[in-house]
Amino acid sequence: METMPSESGDPCLAGTFAVPPLPFLRDTSTLRGEVSASEKSERLRRLVDQHFDFVARVLRNSGTPESEIDDDLQRTFITVSKRLEDIRPGAEKSFLLQTALRVAAHARRTVARRREVPTDEPPEIIEALATPEQLTDQRQARMMLDRILGEMDVDLRTVFILHEFEELNMSEIATVLEIPRGTVASRLRRARFEFRERVLAIESAGRLR
Amino acid sequence: MDDLPRLAKDNPSALEVALLEAGVSYRSPVHSRSKTLAALGLASSAVISTATTSGTGGAIAGTSTWFAKIGWVKLLAGASLLGALTPVVYRQLHRQPAVRSTSVQVSTIGPQRTSSPSTPQTPFNVPVEPVASVSREGAATDTLAPKDPSNGRQSLRGEPAVAGLGGELASLDEARSLLAAGNSAGALTKLDAYNRAFPKGRLQLEAEVLRIDAFRRSGQVELARKRADAFLKKNPNSVLASRVRALMGS
Numbered sequence: 001m002e003t004m005p006s007e008s009g010d011p012c013l014a015g016t017f018a019v020p021p022l023p024f025l026r027d028t029s030t031l032r033g034e035v036s037a038s039e040k041s042e043r044l045r046r047l048v049d050q051h052f053d054f055v056a057r058v059l060r061n062s063g064t065p066e067s068e069i070d071d072d073l074q075r076t077f078i079t080v081s082k083r084l085e086d087i088r089p090g091a092e093k094s095f096l097l098q099t100a101l102r103v104a105a106h107a108r109r110t111v112a113r114r115r116e117v118p119t120d121e122p123p124e125i126i127e128a129l130a131t132p133e134q135l136t137d138q139r140q141a142r143m144m145l146d147r148i149l150g151e152m153d154v155d156l157r158t159v160f161i162l163h164e165f166e167e168l169n170m171s172e173i174a175t176v177l178e179i180p181r182g183t184v185a186s187r188l189r190r191a192r193f194e195f196r197e198r199v200l201a202i203e204s205a206g207r208l209r
Numbered sequence: 210m211d212d213l214p215r216l217a218k219d220n221p222s223a224l225e226v227a228l229l230e231a232g233v234s235y236r237s238p239v240h241s242r243s244k245t246l247a248a249l250g251l252a253s254s255a256v257i258s259t260a261t262t263s264g265t266g267g268a269i270a271g272t273s274t275w276f277a278k279i280g281w282v283k284l285l286a287g288a289s290l291l292g293a294l295t296p297v298v299y300r301q302l303h304r305q306p307a308v309r310s311t312s313v314q315v316s317t318i319g320p321q322r323t324s325s326p327s328t329p330q331t332p333f334n335v336p337v338e339p340v341a342s343v344s345r346e347g348a349a350t351d352t353l354a355p356k357d358p359s360n361g362r363q364s365l366r367g368e369p370a371v372a373g374l375g376g377e378l379a380s381l382d383e384a385r386s387l388l389a390a391g392n393s394a395g396a397l398t399k400l401d402a403y404n405r406a407f408p409k410g411r412l413q414l415e416a417e418v419l420r421i422d423a424f425r426r427s428g429q430v431e432l433a434r435k436r437a438d439a440f441l442k443k444n445p446n447s448v449l450a451s452r453v454r455a456l457m458g459s
Contacts (some may be wrong), residue, residue, distance in 0.1 A: 045251055048242065056237035070241050071448040074248040078448070081249055110446075141231035148228065165232045169212045188213060195216070199224050 044081050047092055054093070054166065055100045061161040062104035063150060065111065072107055076100045097176055101158060108154075148198045152191060159184055160191035240411060243374055247381065247415055248448065377403070377412045384419050393427035414440075418449050422456050433457065 055076055056069060064072050079099050080087070087095050149157050158177065162168045170188065174181040213219075217229050384399035400420050403410065410416070417440055424433035437457045441450055 041251060044249055045246075048246060048249070048251070052242050052245070053236065056241065057232070057235050060235050060237075061232050066238075069237055070244055071446070073237060073241055074245050074448040077245050077249060138231060138234075141227045142235070145228045145231045149232075161232065163213070164216050164229060167215065171212075185213070192213070192216060196225070199222065199228065203222065203224055 040081075040084055043084060044077075047080065047096070048077060051093055051096050055096055057165060058097060058100045058161065059104050059107075061145075061149065061165055062101060062158065063108045063111075063146075064104050065107070068107055068111075072100075072103050076103050079103070094176055097162075105154070144202070148195060151198070152194055156187050156191035156194065159187040160195065163188055164192075240374055243378065244412070247378055247412060250385070374411060377407050377410045380406065381412055381416055381419060384416075384423075388419065388423055388426065391426075393423045396423040397427070414444060414447060414449055418452055418456075421453060425456060 052073070056073060059069060059072050059076070060066070076096065076099050080092070080096055083095070149161070152160065159173055162173045162176070163170070168176070170181055170184045173188075174184045177184070216225060221229065380399065380403040384396045384403065387393075387399055388396040397420065400416055400423065403416050407413075417436070421433050421436050421440065424430075424436065434457060437453050440453050444450055
């Protein structure tokens with residue numbers, strides 16, 4: 001199970017909630033515990049409601065195979081649920097994002113170990129599919145996207161998906177990934193360049209058919 | 210340093226548009242949300258989630274204790290104002306034999322929300338049949354009946370007549386509650402009933418984890434260990450594997 005998302009100081013840490021005393025308590029400590037558990041459940045439900053699709057997209061676009069999505073979604077939310085009291089209200093999405101990225105990284109390492117593929121293996125050649133005009137099948141688009149993103153360096157890929165799919169600006173990405181904004185800008189430019197180069201290669205190969 | 214425009218707005222080619230759309234529009238499998246809620250121990254919310262996702266394409270289930278509380282308040286207010294109807298409802302509930310209801314269903318009406326990737330999810334109301342029944346441990350357990358003709362009425366066998374994943378979740382929720390209350394035997398009975406009702410249920414793994422825990426708590430440690438070993442052998446990479454290991458203290 002993933003642990004804390006950051007070693008350099010968690011921007012999401014917060015104090016515990018203050019629970020108001022209730023008049024009919026016999027054992028105030030017990031009931032205070034119950035109120036906290038109830039609040040926690042409520043907050044957890046809201047997290048799932050508000051951010052489930054977001055976490056699923058981040059996991060999938062970060063390389064989690066479709067077959068592992070269910071498990072990794074659960075891992076992400078279970079990890080966050082264990083740290084819920086430490087998360088500053090309003091910072092849940094950031095915490096979820098950091099956790100999801102680590103869960104996805106772990107999944108990629110696990111898949112790589114299973115396949116026993118050396119990390120320095122040359123990238124696979126993307127097969128030329130039908131022309132873009134014929135590319136109407138969403139599944140084909142997803143497969144192609146997986147291939148393109150899979151060939152990107154992980155750091156570039158992460159910045160790319162956060163900017164292009166989740167519409168985070170560079171400052172937000174810098175905050176979440178805890179890297180300088182300039183680094184984000186540099187990685188994003190390279191990622192976009194690689195993405196477009198690969199797409200161009202596919203389109204060119206398609207025209208040659 | 211100005212932010213870069215999104216590729217989708219930076220003269221994308223047709224293929225780029227298709228690929229970017231594939232990335233933005235990804236949705237997890239239909240029951241992922243319910244399974245996650247079940248894994249978090251929020252199974253009753255997962256019933257709500259299942260109920261609301263099953264009926265509308267593209268709508269994402271929202272659960273909220275605040276709106277359930279409002280529904281509960283409405284129920285109480287309605288019961289007090291319409292006191293004459295309460296005995297009628299009570300008699301109707303207890304017409305069916307055996308299993309006592311441990312859930313409270315609330316009736317709320319409201320607009321349903323359609324989800325989108327960038328909009329936050331907000332609670333919304335699902336119309337269900339109001340039921341007054343015994344709540345467990347003095348606290349109301351809020352469940353919403355899925356869109357099912359039976360509307361959550363008890364069947365003659367005493368098992369909830371709620372089809373699909375909603376029924377599975379409700380069944381496991383009851384087993385979990387019995388276990389939390391110290392009634393391991395009752396939990397095991399409930400889990401046996403779950404297996405009979407849902408022989409090919411989608412939450413078999415979750416049920417097995419509960420069963421292992423129930424065996425352990427009832428003192429049948431060796432049996433729990435045997436089942437835990439079998440579970441881990443068969444599902445070594447499951448997200449539930451770590452929970453099983455934690456239960457068995459390994």
